[in-house]
Amino acid sequence: MATLYDLLGVRDDASDEEIKRAYRRAAMKAHPDRNMGREASAHAQFQEIKEAYAILSDAAQRRVYDAVYAEEMGRLAREQEEAARVREAARQEAYARHVSVAMRFAGQGYNRDVVFGVLLGSDCELQLAGRIADGAVELHLSRQTRKSHTRRPGDSASNDAGQADAVVPPSAPESTRNGEPPPSGERPHSSFFSAIWHGMFGLHP
The missing domain is CATH 1.10.287.110 (DnaJ domain)
Incomplete structure (x- = not known):
């Protein structure tokens, strides 16, 4: 003026x-x-x-x-x-809404591109949509990894025992498929259950 x-x-x-x-x-x-x-x-x-x-x-x-x-x-x-102040409050509200949407879709297992597209469809600005999508997917994967590392071995023991026949490969010795230890000097290839344990939890039993 x-x-x-x-x-x-x-x-x-x-x-x-x-x-x-x-x-x-x-x-x-x-x-x-x-x-x-x-x-x-x-x-x-x-x-x-x-x-x-x-x-x-x-x-x-x-x-x-x-x-x-x-x-x-x-x-x-x-x-x-x-x-x-009004503009900033509206911006923060929109940001929180976009993050909530991204976390919901990432939690349902959708990949980064899907989450990104959903945000764009919600009128989220291009660069902001990319940052939120990246963060939401990364956080979801981090949570999944942490959950898998913090599971106690006993939590799935009964399931492992009940499904032993299903997960043992056909090439394993017959005595192993029947739940009996292999004859002396005969071990399943690299300890099958040890490999399963490491693959699921990242730990050796």
Whole structure:
């Protein structure tokens, strides 16, 4: 918003002498006689400069103008701050909504591209959608890995025992498939159950 000080090209704390010098420069520059071909606009600008100087060169009028100007600027600043708070609150709400959607789809096992596409379909900005999709899938995989590492061996012992015949490969010795230990000196290839244990939990029994 242009002010009277802006019209004269001075700061709002300019001295009376600075205002006078600035008025002379601005008036000379905007005088219609110096602006051939655009006399009408130059005349309007010249009149504005004269009115600005008339107010700012009078101490009483300048005080009133400064008070009104300060109040108006304060009001505008408050309005801008409130608008900024509203925009930020809306942005955070939208971000939380996008993260929730991404976590839900990642938790259902969808890959990064699917999560990314869902976010774009939810009007999420392109780069933000990429970051949220990456984070959601990475967090889901991290949780799955942590769960698998923290499972106790006994939690699945009964299932392993009940499904032993199903998981032992046909090439394993007959005595192993029947649940009996192999003859002395005969071991299943690299300890089949040890391999299963390591593959599931990342640990050796």
